[in-house]
Amino acid sequence: MPFSNPIILYDGVCGLCNRFVRLVLKHDRKDYFRFAALQSHFAHEVLQRHEVDPNVLDTVYLVLNHGRPAEQLLSRNDAVASVLTELGALWRLWAKLLDFLPRRVRYWQYDLLARNRYRFFGKYDSCPLPDSKDRYKFLDIAPADNPRASQ
Numbered sequence: 001m002p003f004s005n006p007i008i009l010y011d012g013v014c015g016l017c018n019r020f021v022r023l024v025l026k027h028d029r030k031d032y033f034r035f036a037a038l039q040s041h042f043a044h045e046v047l048q049r050h051e052v053d054p055n056v057l058d059t060v061y062l063v064l065n066h067g068r069p070a071e072q073l074l075s076r077n078d079a080v081a082s083v084l085t086e087l088g089a090l091w092r093l094w095a096k097l098l099d100f101l102p103r104r105v106r107y108w109q110y111d112l113l114a115r116n117r118y119r120f121f122g123k124y125d126s127c128p129l130p131d132s133k134d135r136y137k138f139l140d141i142a143p144a145d146n147p148r149a150s151q
Helices: 015-027 041-049 076-086 089-100 103-121 132-137
Strands: 007-010 034-037 061-064 072-075
Touching: 007 015, 007 041, 015 103, 034 041, 041 061, 061 076, 072 076, 076 089, 076 103
Parallel strands: 007 034
Antiparallel strands: 007 061, 061 072
8 A cells, every 4th residue: 555645634714724834835845744624525534534523623633644544633732743743853843842841731722822823823715725836735626726636
């Protein structure tokens, strides 16, 4: 079975989430990550499989081993720290700082930011489309708009 890239599920209309996606695109030199908006059918199916309410859009998720028996879903700081760890030394340091605090404190901080994300970082009317060079990395874009989606 071919390698399964980790998939970041993010709120497609959230300004903070879209900045995070752009950061990952910029620093993902290994072309490791794939993406899908939480508002997509793709994300809906993944979240339901993990018994997570797909209508709750206030966190970021990382899907590991997508479509395999060992599929795993990380959320909140755990997802962010896992992504940052793969982006290189400087980002790995940020991930370790996130992990330094107890999980209860990290989740409280994350939830506080998530509740206020639109106010602090803005909200799009619809999910922004990625640049054409990165479009194949977005699993929720129609194949006609995404010629390399099957990669």
